Amino acid sequence: MLDIARRFDLPVDVVATTIIRSVLGECYDFKCDHPEDKIEIKRTPPHCRWCWTFLEILQKPKTFEDPMGREQKIGSLKVKAKRNKFEEELRRKLRREAVTVEER
Ligand SMILES: [Zn+2]
Numbered sequence: 001m002l003d004i005a006r007r008f009d010l011p012v013d014v015v016a017t018t019i020i021r022s023v024l025g026e027c028y029d030f031k032c033d034h035p036e037d038k039i040e041i042k043r044t045p046p047h048c049r050w051c052w053t054f055l056e057i058l059q060k061p062k063t064f065e066d067p068m069g070r071e072q073k074i075g076s077l078k079v080k081a082k083r084n085k086f087e088e089e090l091r092r093k094l095r096r097e098a099v100t101v102e103e104r
Pocket residue numbers: 032033034035048049050051052053
């Protein structure tokens with residue numbers, strides 16, 4: 001796992017979560033919609049606390065203070081998943097494997 005981490009320049013824990021997410025996604029139809037309340041934007045890189053996908057923030061909701069001094073939001077948070085090169089390669093391999101198993 002360390003070799004893969006070095007090859008793709010990723011921390012080992014990111015390699016581990018990438019493997020879990022990719023296998024679950026390709027083999028068990030796992031999909032995460034990254035619910036807004038599960039998105040961690042205060043820490044970098046921004047990520048989804050449910051699936052540990054790193055995210056690019058496309059749009060942050062606008063905030064304003066209402067007459068009672070409470071923070072209110074207008075609009076919603078828009079994000080885009082950032083797949084690393086390892087995840088792209090792994091998912092391609094998993095899909096290829098799924099095709100060969102079905103052909104047998
Ligand atoms: Zn997610």
